[in-house]
Amino acid sequence: MIHPFVFPGLSTRVVFGHGTLAAVPEEVARLGHSRALVLSTPQQEEQAKALAATLGERAAGVFAGAVMHTPVDVTEAAIAAFRAHGADCVVSLGGGSTTGLGKAIALRTGADQVVVPTTYAGSEMTDILGETAAGEKTTRRDPAIRPEVVVYDVDLTLTLPVGLTVTSALNAIAHAMEGFYAPDRNPVTEALSREAMVAFRDALPVLMQHPQDAGARAQALFAAWGCSLTLGQVSMALHHKLAHVLGGSFGLPHAETHAVLLPHTTAFNEDSVGGLLDPIVRTFGEGRAGAGLWHFASSVGAPMRLADLGLSSSDLDRAAEIATRNPYANPRTIDRDGIRRLLQDAFDGRCPD
Numbered sequence: 001m002i003h004p005f006v007f008p009g010l011s012t013r014v015v016f017g018h019g020t021l022a023a024v025p026e027e028v029a030r031l032g033h034s035r036a037l038v039l040s041t042p043q044q045e046e047q048a049k050a051l052a053a054t055l056g057e058r059a060a061g062v063f064a065g066a067v068m069h070t071p072v073d074v075t076e077a078a079i080a081a082f083r084a085h086g087a088d089c090v091v092s093l094g095g096g097s098t099t100g101l102g103k104a105i106a107l108r109t110g111a112d113q114v115v116v117p118t119t120y121a122g123s124e125m126t127d128i129l130g131e132t133a134a135g136e137k138t139t140r141r142d143p144a145i146r147p148e149v150v151v152y153d154v155d156l157t158l159t160l161p162v163g164l165t166v167t168s169a170l171n172a173i174a175h176a177m178e179g180f181y182a183p184d185r186n187p188v189t190e191a192l193s194r195e196a197m198v199a200f201r202d203a204l205p206v207l208m209q210h211p212q213d214a215g216a217r218a219q220a221l222f223a224a225w226g227c228s229l230t231l232g233q234v235s236m237a238l239h240h241k242l243a244h245v246l247g248g249s250f251g252l253p254h255a256e257t258h259a260v261l262l263p264h265t266t267a268f269n270e271d272s273v274g275g276l277l278d279p280i281v282r283t284f285g286e287g288r289a290g291a292g293l294w295h296f297a298s299s300v301g302a303p304m305r306l307a308d309l310g311l312s313s314s315d316l317d318r319a320a321e322i323a324t325r326n327p328y329a330n331p332r333t334i335d336r337d338g339i340r341r342l343l344q345d346a347f348d349g350r351c352p353d
């Protein structure tokens, strides 16, 4: 049976391939702009400067201060640089942290964004921005946040460390997983999410042995695009809520936290969604979606325990309390005891089911 759906359309232009970084000047010009502020983290500053050099006169400058969770004071410093350089658009080169900074600038100035993603986190195709101020992270959705152009260059992902490759891919799979049971899912997000899981399943074992395998890198980046598109079109539920709580209130690292939680949040909802998670069972085996993801994550060397990410057992009660304080949509009713058990399993690294 076909589930009734609304397909919101695709407003972001996507350029995908090897060596596509060279297309960035053309994409900036295509948007009608002539002074791009290039953004990056401090770790990717040299890459950002090299990109600014290829932009030539179309580069207004480089701001290499992006950090995780988009702190508002960093955004304010970046906007001061944007104005001081007379910039008319941003080019964000990096993972979700850099994309987040570009989105925060766009939201406040109306600047167009060209995003060049170098991880699989998947912020680039979404209208979502999470920001932190005074130690609190808030998330909003707004059409003004969605980037105009995304340039995927497989070559830039060859340097992604194996650990981040694995956790970032599991972060992406989490978007696909929650997309399968989202009430506003559509056939495009479902098809791309199915393709993406298969691509990640096949690519990750290869990348563990050969991190520079160009074919596997292309598969993984294509999969990241599919998961990002899903995240950008449909609503998320328990998994993203829990990851947000553990990142925002306990300072746990983003991709690793998603990786550890994924099998457990999947198992929590599995019996409440009919067969909607069957594509995961077909992709990862084990007869159950949560268990299939747990065995896959373990086989590719992912972190398996919240205990190893800096959470302490005395935090679990408070995490369960924060995660259940405000009601939100989820296929299975969220109760404090159930979430506390889920967190304990994730803390200990036990296989769900």
Ligand code: NAD
Residues within 6 Å of the ligand: 041, 043, 044, 067, 068, 069, 070, 094, 095, 096, 097, 098, 100, 118, 119, 120, 121, 122, 123, 124, 126, 127, 128, 129, 130, 156, 157, 158, 159, 160, 161, 164, 168, 231, 254, 255
């Ligand atoms: P990140 O952007 O913080 O990158 C992690 C580190 O890896 C950084 O030091 C970065 O410079 C480095 N790095 C990135 N690509 C590299 C490469 N190819 N080679 C070598 N080093 C590289 O991490 P992330 O997981 O991509 O992003 C996490 C952030 O993104 C969080 O703040 C999260 O909230 C946000 N996010 C937002 C959305 C959204 O839709 N709003 C979606 C996903 C993630």
